[in-house]
Amino acid sequence: MSAAVSVTGLTKVFGSHTAVDAVSFEIGAGGSLGIVGESGSGKTTVARMLVGLERPTGGGIAVLGRDRSTPARGSAERLRRARELQIVFQDPYTSLDPRQSADSAVDEVLRRHTRLDRAGRAARLADLVDQVGLTDRQARALPRDLSGGQRQRVAIARALAAEPRVLVLDEAVSALDVSIQAQILNLLADIRAATGIAYLLISHDLAVVRQLCDTVLVLRRGRVVEQGDCARVLDAPTEEYTRALRAAVPVPGWRPGRPAATAT
Amino acid sequence: MTVPLLELSGLTVEVPAEEGPRPLLDGIDLSLDAGEALGLVGESGSGKSMTVRAVTRLLPRGAEAGGSIRFQGTDVAAMDAGALRRYRDQGVGMIFQDPRAHINPTRRIGSFLTEALTRNRGVARREAEARAVAVLAEVGIDDPGRRLRQYPHELSGGMLQRVMIASVLLAEPRLILADEPTTALDVTIQSEVVGILDRLRRERGMGMVFITHDLDLALAVCGRVAVMYAGRIVEVRAAEELHRRAAHPYTLGLLGSRPSIDARAERLDAVPGRPVSAYEAGTGCAFADRCAQVRPVCRERRPELEPFRGGLVRCHRVAELAPAAEEVPA
Numbered sequence: 001m002s003a004a005v006s007v008t009g010l011t012k013v014f015g016s017h018t019a020v021d022a023v024s025f026e027i028g029a030g031g032s033l034g035i036v037g038e039s040g041s042g043k044t045t046v047a048r049m050l051v052g053l054e055r056p057t058g059g060g061i062a063v064l065g066r067d068r069s070t071p072a073r074g075s076a077e078r079l080r081r082a083r084e085l086q087i088v089f090q091d092p093y094t095s096l097d098p099r100q101s102a103d104s105a106v107d108e109v110l111r112r113h114t115r116l117d118r119a120g121r122a123a124r125l126a127d128l129v130d131q132v133g134l135t136d137r138q139a140r141a142l143p144r145d146l147s148g149g150q151r152q153r154v155a156i157a158r159a160l161a162a163e164p165r166v167l168v169l170d171e172a173v174s175a176l177d178v179s180i181q182a183q184i185l186n187l188l189a190d191i192r193a194a195t196g197i198a199y200l201l202i203s204h205d206l207a208v209v210r211q212l213c214d215t216v217l218v219l220r221r222g223r224v225v226e227q228g229d230c231a232r233v234l235d236a237p238t239e240e241y242t243r244a245l246r247a248a249v250p251v252p253g254w255r256p257g258r259p260a261a262t263a264t
Numbered sequence: 265m266t267v268p269l270l271e272l273s274g275l276t277v278e279v280p281a282e283e284g285p286r287p288l289l290d291g292i293d294l295s296l297d298a299g300e301a302l303g304l305v306g307e308s309g310s311g312k313s314m315t316v317r318a319v320t321r322l323l324p325r326g327a328e329a330g331g332s333i334r335f336q337g338t339d340v341a342a343m344d345a346g347a348l349r350r351y352r353d354q355g356v357g358m359i360f361q362d363p364r365a366h367i368n369p370t371r372r373i374g375s376f377l378t379e380a381l382t383r384n385r386g387v388a389r390r391e392a393e394a395r396a397v398a399v400l401a402e403v404g405i406d407d408p409g410r411r412l413r414q415y416p417h418e419l420s421g422g423m424l425q426r427v428m429i430a431s432v433l434l435a436e437p438r439l440i441l442a443d444e445p446t447t448a449l450d451v452t453i454q455s456e457v458v459g460i461l462d463r464l465r466r467e468r469g470m471g472m473v474f475i476t477h478d479l480d481l482a483l484a485v486c487g488r489v490a491v492m493y494a495g496r497i498v499e500v501r502a503a504e505e506l507h508r509r510a511a512h513p514y515t516l517g518l519l520g521s522r523p524s525i526d527a528r529a530e531r532l533d534a535v536p537g538r539p540v541s542a543y544e545a546g547t548g549c550a551f552a553d554r555c556a557q558v559r560p561v562c563r564e565r566r567p568e569l570e571p572f573r574g575g576l577v578r579c580h581r582v583a584e585l586a587p588a589a590e591e592v593p594a
């Protein structure tokens with residue numbers, strides 16, 4: 001069986017600035033990879049190349065064994081790529097259509113990517129809305145009438161509606177309070193256990209990465225600093241930058257602007 | 265007695281809806297002194313952003329605020345256009361939750377950062393740019409001179425968030441309203457940025473309302489923390505006592521649902537049930553339907569925010585439940 005995602009030597013240059021520099025990783029079928037790292041290190045750019053919103057300057061991308069390093073030819077190919085891989089963007093406000101309510105956004109995806117009839121779509125919509133903890137009323141609201149975390153959950157419901165084989169989550173749970181975040185993380189774990197979906201989770205929150213991911217990749221200035229098994233990298237980082245990240249996580253007794261008190 | 269920097273009493277916000285006005289905030293009381301940082305945490309949709317938007321009078325169209333908001337003793341609702349402009353330029357600075365939605369995409373970063381200085385404060389353009397470069401460097405942005413010439417879409421999420429923070433630092437307000445200012449930042453930069461905010465608070469007596477979902481971050485940055493649920497404050501407590509003395513069942517639920525960086529949990533303990541909005545709260549306690557400790561009284565009468573063990577708690581049963589609450593591990 002081919003890997004869910006396989007990326008080799010992926011590179012992106014903007015003008016004279018190399019945003020992504022020869023990045024390679026693999027996510028096995030049903031696997032879950034976390035990408036952490038410095039702000040501006042190229043995480044979102046990697047995600048945008050995976051969905052085809054940004055064209056790689058070099059390197060290869062394959063999803064479910066099929067090459068994606070060049071733009072899709074034709075609408076059938078585009079549709080298939082979208083069904084295979086969905087993304088929840090970092091800025092839900094700008095990625096949701098401001099004129100479209102949550103339920104019509106989800107319904108649009110259901111119409112495009114499933115064979116459900118009207119009643120089937122309505123039932124699935126109600127399920128998704130409930131699973132991400134929104135009310136029917138919130139589902140009928142426009143994005144601007146929702147809070148930040150509510151918008152983020154609309155984006156998650158919409159991505160799940162396509163039942164993709166790979167889901168890219170770019171800071172997709174960071175605007176949620178910890179209780180709703182827990183609910184969404186449990187939901188994502190359940191879906192993975194039930195369907196074998198693969199995740200690529202971009203997050204600044206190392207505890208969230210630990211909870212959802214098997215492997216992790218640390219990115220800095222476009223380059224891979226360290227990668228491997230999640231527990232190994234977080235518990236026994238070999239690179240200085242990973243250690244600095246680990247030490248900057250607020251824990252009880254931590255004070256800003258200086259390294260954390262050494263954990264016992 | 266000195267006047268607080270910011271005082272909210274009985275703050276309400278309602279928006280029009282088909283079935284009549286719908287409450288989003290339902291009686292917020294808070295007071296903040298100069299040099300103090302207050303953390304605002306709580307459920308997604310509970311009204312944290314709405315509270316700080318009300319403070320700057322930037323509410324959604326059609327929304328009505330009630331109760332009172334006083335800034336250094338002055339009624340914010342009564343400010344005329346000139347006073348409101350001065351208040352927004354120099355009194356309060358807002359770091360928005362969603363920088364990409366609040367920074368004009370068609371203008372360069374440099375003009376966004378320097379406009380307030382050149383237009384309102386008579387600072388020469390070169391001088392304003394020099395200050396902008398210095399502040400961008402302070403918040404950890406490489407090559408700040410180049411960034412001034414870029415457009416928002418050319419910056420990453422965390423960079424844009426720091427541009428927003430820089431714009432507020434340039435204005436040097438008396439009060440900073442920071443709405444999840446570090447969610448898009450990696451933890452090392454987060455540490456530097458909150459370090460800067462913390463220094464301004466200590467050295468210049470700036471006040472700060474700090475909205476975050478990271479309880480440990482709130483405890484590190486703030487002296488006091490207020491927990492919101494469904495448009496109301498349900499608990500207020502000194503930061504260093506929150507882990508040990510939290511008493512409201514919702515606060516306890518929040519403290520228990522965080523994943524750990526040290527180990528993966530089989531399942532996370534989310535508070536069961538669906539979030540409720542202020543308008544769905546009914547006559548009793550808004551948390552009743554999700555609370556393991558619920559009794560008939562909870563559905564009948566709305567609890568008040570009352571002193572309990574050095575903090576304030578809105579729960580009918582807190583006194584009976586307290587011994588259990590005391591045992592919550594730190």
Ligand SMILES: Nc1ncnc2c1ncn2[C@@H]1O[C@H](COP(=O)(O)OP(=O)(O)OP(=O)(O)O)[C@@H](O)[C@H]1O
Binds near residue numbers: 042418421
């Ligand atoms: N369209 C663009 N034009 C020019 N430069 C860009 C563009 N998009 C991104 N960049 C640059 O590429 C680098 C990587 O950006 P990216 O958004 O991938 O970072 P990130 O790791 O997602 O950061 P964050 O954690 O802050 O979201 C940054 O230096 C950014 O300024």
Ligand SMILES: Nc1ncnc2c1ncn2[C@@H]1O[C@H](COP(=O)(O)OP(=O)(O)OP(=O)(O)O)[C@@H](O)[C@H]1O
Binds near residue numbers: 146288313
């Ligand atoms: N323009 C609007 N019209 C009507 N309701 C709105 C509007 N904006 C927000 N709301 C509602 O007001 C409530 C409070 O929203 P607010 O943005 O203050 O939440 P929040 O506590 O900041 O949540 P989050 O943590 O998700 O950002 C939410 O239930 C939201 O759906």
Ligand SMILES: [Mg+2]
Binds near residue numbers: 043045420421422
């Ligand atoms: Mg990003």
Ligand SMILES: [Mg+2]
Binds near residue numbers: 149312313361443
């Ligand atoms: Mg908010």
